[in-house]
Amino acid sequence: MKLAVFDDHRVGVIEGDQIYDVTDAVPGAGSAWPPMYMNALIANWKDLGPKIAAKRVGAEPVPLASVKLLPPNPCPVHVIAAPANYRKHIGEIGARSVSKGRSADQMGFFMKATASLVGAGGAIELPKGSARRFDHESELAVIIGRRARNVPRAEAMGHVFGYSCLIDVTMRIEPGVAEEERVTRKSFETFTPLGPWIVTADEVPDPHNLRNRLWVNGEPKQDANTRDMIVNIPALIELISSVMTLNPGDVIASGTPEGVGPIAPGDKVRIGIESVGEMTLPVLEAAVFSPRRF
16 A cells, blocks of 8 residues: 655545545544554554555545645654665765765664655755755655564564655755754754655555665766665664664665766756656755755
């Protein structure tokens, strides 16, 4: 099943180019703060999944192109990311990287702010007036389905609810000039496009054999396969859950392959992951200057 969030925090099931509104079957769905309803839906999927399916049967289809897609989970408790998880990516941006040749199995993981999420119907906004370099990173997002703490990798896939596409937008360091912490550089609002929907795990037989691609203005920039990850999904869950508790709805960005590069206002960035989906977002310059300039 493909689950999406759209318009005023309504929940829909995607089939082809149609969306079916199943909001009434999702307790708490709506724009009231905090929008945690997808976490609760995922946590209670065994009971709520059949109700979603039943509501879909009686729902009228609406053209997908007529709605605005929000992040398919607007408010996960955690957004966790794997650094340098494809060998050909390691070192490709030189001194602008903090990994210094190390891979995800050596570095562990980092966090991105939930506030940086944006959906397929939104845009990537770069700080107004910035002369810094901002890069695209195409990643498979793993959505956690069950509470996970100290989970060995042999049991890890049983904790996966589904998958989504994720773009990890990054402001690069300038050695000796500007060297902010990684979380700062990756947590500007709109710097984590997630979507266009969540595909439940039963529809993705092998998440370690998916083509992962990204284009800028129609030009191919990244093209790899998830089988090339250094730390695979079970190992990522084992690692993260050894440090902290993963909750239903949490998002793991599994790392980007080679081909990362700069984006600028006026660009259009498209991500496509086999068996998951694709989305295109415009790159804009923010309308106003922030008090702290970057």
